[in-house]
Amino acid sequence: MLDYKIIEVKQSIFEDNDADANRLREELKAQNTVLINLMSAPGSGKTTTLCQTIARLKDSIRIGVMEADIDSDVDAATITEAGAPAIQIHTGGMCHLDADMTRQGLHELGTEDLDLVFLENVGNLVCPAEFDTGSSKNAMILSVPEGDDKPFKYPLMFSVCDVVLVNKCDTLPVFTEFSKERVVQRIHELNPNAKVIFVSAKTGQGFDEWTDWLRGLVEQHQ
Amino acid sequence: MLDYKIIEVKQSIFEDNDADANRLREELKAQNTVLINLMSAPGSGKTTTLCQTIARLKDSIRIGVMEADIDSDVDAATITEAGAPAIQIHTGGMCHLDADMTRQGLHELGTEDLDLVFLENVGNLVCPAEFDTGSSKNAMILSVPEGDDKPFKYPLMFSVCDVVLVNKCDTLPVFTEFSKERVVQRIHELNPNAKVIFVSAKTGQGFDEWTDWLRGLVEQHQ
Numbered sequence: 001m002l003d004y005k006i007i008e009v010k011q012s013i014f015e016d017n018d019a020d021a022n023r024l025r026e027e028l029k030a031q032n033t034v035l036i037n038l039m040s041a042p043g044s045g046k047t048t049t050l051c052q053t054i055a056r057l058k059d060s061i062r063i064g065v066m067e068a069d070i071d072s073d074v075d076a077a078t079i080t081e082a083g084a085p086a087i088q089i090h091t092g093g094m095c096h097l098d099a100d101m102t103r104q105g106l107h108e109l110g111t112e113d114l115d116l117v118f119l120e121n122v123g124n125l126v127c128p129a130e131f132d133t134g135s136s137k138n139a140m141i142l143s144v145p146e147g148d149d150k151p152f153k154y155p156l157m158f159s160v161c162d163v164v165l166v167n168k169c170d171t172l173p174v175f176t177e178f179s180k181e182r183v184v185q186r187i188h189e190l191n192p193n194a195k196v197i198f199v200s201a202k203t204g205q206g207f208d209e210w211t212d213w214l215r216g217l218v219e220q221h222q
Numbered sequence: 223m224l225d226y227k228i229i230e231v232k233q234s235i236f237e238d239n240d241a242d243a244n245r246l247r248e249e250l251k252a253q254n255t256v257l258i259n260l261m262s263a264p265g266s267g268k269t270t271t272l273c274q275t276i277a278r279l280k281d282s283i284r285i286g287v288m289e290a291d292i293d294s295d296v297d298a299a300t301i302t303e304a305g306a307p308a309i310q311i312h313t314g315g316m317c318h319l320d321a322d323m324t325r326q327g328l329h330e331l332g333t334e335d336l337d338l339v340f341l342e343n344v345g346n347l348v349c350p351a352e353f354d355t356g357s358s359k360n361a362m363i364l365s366v367p368e369g370d371d372k373p374f375k376y377p378l379m380f381s382v383c384d385v386v387l388v389n390k391c392d393t394l395p396v397f398t399e400f401s402k403e404r405v406v407q408r409i410h411e412l413n414p415n416a417k418v419i420f421v422s423a424k425t426g427q428g429f430d431e432w433t434d435w436l437r438g439l440v441e442q443h444q
Contacts, residue, residue, distance in 0.1 A: 042263040042347050042376060043368025070348065072374040093378070095317060095348040123375065125264050126292065126317040126346050145367035145390065146265025152294040153345065154264060156315070168367065174396050 006088040021099035024134025037135035042123035044143040048201040051082040064114040066105040096127035099134040125154040143168040151186035170200040228310040243321035246356025259357035264345035266365040267389045270423040273304040286336040288327040318349035321356040347376040365390040373408035392422040
C-alpha cells in the first residue's frame with residue numbers, strides 16, 4: 001500500500017518571514033539538504049515534472065517531496081507511486097506557504113536521509129512569489145498554453161525565480177502564437193540571471209539540462 | 223488613438239466585505255446593470271473570451287470591461303481594440319478584488335450607459351474565490367490544458383461559480399487525457415447548479431450558448 005502523511009499546517013507565528021526563511025536556509029545547509037520551491041499556475045505540470053525528475057534521479061539522489069494543496073491529496077499519491085517519499089501539506093485555504101509552514105512540512109517529511117527536497121507550492125502565480133519559503137532555490141514552471149505574455153502580468157514571480165521551466169513544449173506546434181525567443185527576452189528583462197529551460201514533462205524533452213542543474217546543486221551542498 | 227484609463231485601487235476600508243458586496247449588488251440592480259465577475263488561472267483565455275463575446279454582442283448590448291491586473295495594461299488595450307470601453311485596474315500586488323475595489327472600478331468606468339460589465343479578475347484560482355465582488359454572477363474559465371482534475375484542487379472556486387466555461391476545446395485532440403464527462407461530473411459534485419459550457423475562444427465554438435445565457439441575464443435585469 002502506498003503510504004504518505006497528510007498534515008495541516010498552521011499559519012506562521014513569526015512576524016518576520018524573511019528572517020525566518022534565512023534561518024531555515026542555514027539549517028538546511030548544515031544538513032546538506034537542497035530545498036527547491038517549485039511554483040506555477042494551476043495546471044502547468046508541476047506534479048508531472050516532478051515524476052519525470054524522480055524517474056531520472058532517484059537511483060543516484062535521495063529525493064523527497066512536499067505537496068502543498070488547499071484540499072486534495074491526489075498529488076502526494078502520484079509522487080509516492082513515482083517512487084519518492086512524499087507528504088501532503090494542507091494549507092487550510094491559504095494561497096501560499098511561508099518559511100514556518102515549510103519547516104513544519106520538512107519536520108514531518110524528515111530530511112536526514114534526503115539530498116534533495118521539492119516543495120510543490122500552491123498553484124498560484126501571485127501570492128507564493130511574495131513569501132520566501134527558506135528554499136535553496138526557487139523554480140517555476142510556465143506552460144506553453146498559458147502564453148508568452150505571462151512575464152508582463154506576474155512580474156514578481158519571474159523576478160524571484162532562479163530557473164524557469166517552459167513546459168508542454170510538445171504542444172508548440174498547436175500554440176503557434178507562443179514564441180520561445182519572446183518569452184526568453186521577457187523573462188530576462190525582469191531577471192537577467194534566470195536560467196530558462198524548454199521542456200516537456202510528458203515526453204522528457206529538455207530534462208537533461210534540468211537534471212544536470214539539480215545534480216550540480218546537490219554536489220555543491222555536499 | 224485607443225483610450226483607456228489605468229486606476230490604482232486601494233484596499234477596502236470595509237471590514238465586512240460580504241455586506242458591502244450585497245450593497246453593491248443592490249446598487250447595480252437599481253441601475254439595471256449586470257456585472258459578471260470572470261475568474262480563472264493565469265493563461266486560461268479570459269481576455270480572448272471577452273474579445274469573442276464583445277464581437278458577438280456589441281451591436282445589441284452595451285458592454286464595458288474592467289481589467290484587473292497586478293501590473294501591466296496589455297489587456298485593457300486589447301479590449302479597447304475589440305470595441306468596448308475598458309479600464310485597467312491595478313491592484314498594487316493584491317491577489318484578488320473585493321467589493322469596494324470593484325466599486326472604485328465601476329465608478330471610473332461609469333455604468334449609466336452600460337447593460338453588461340465584465341470584471342476580469344486577477345488570474346488566480348485561490349484568493350478571488352474567497353471575496354464576493356458584488357457581481358450579479360460569477361463565471362470562471364477552466365482551459366483544457368490545465369487538466370480535468372482542477373475541481374479537486376480548487377474546490378471553492380468551482381463552488382462559487384454560476385457558469386464554468388471550459389475553454390481551448392479546439393485542443394482536445396492534443397490533450398487526450400482530458401475527459402469532458404469527468405470534468406462535468408467533478409464540477410457538479412461540488413456545485414450541482416453550475417452551468418458548464420464547452421467553448422473555444424479562438425474558434426468561437428460553443429459561444430452561442432454563452433451569449434444566449436448573457437442575453438437572458440441582461441433581459442431579466444431590464
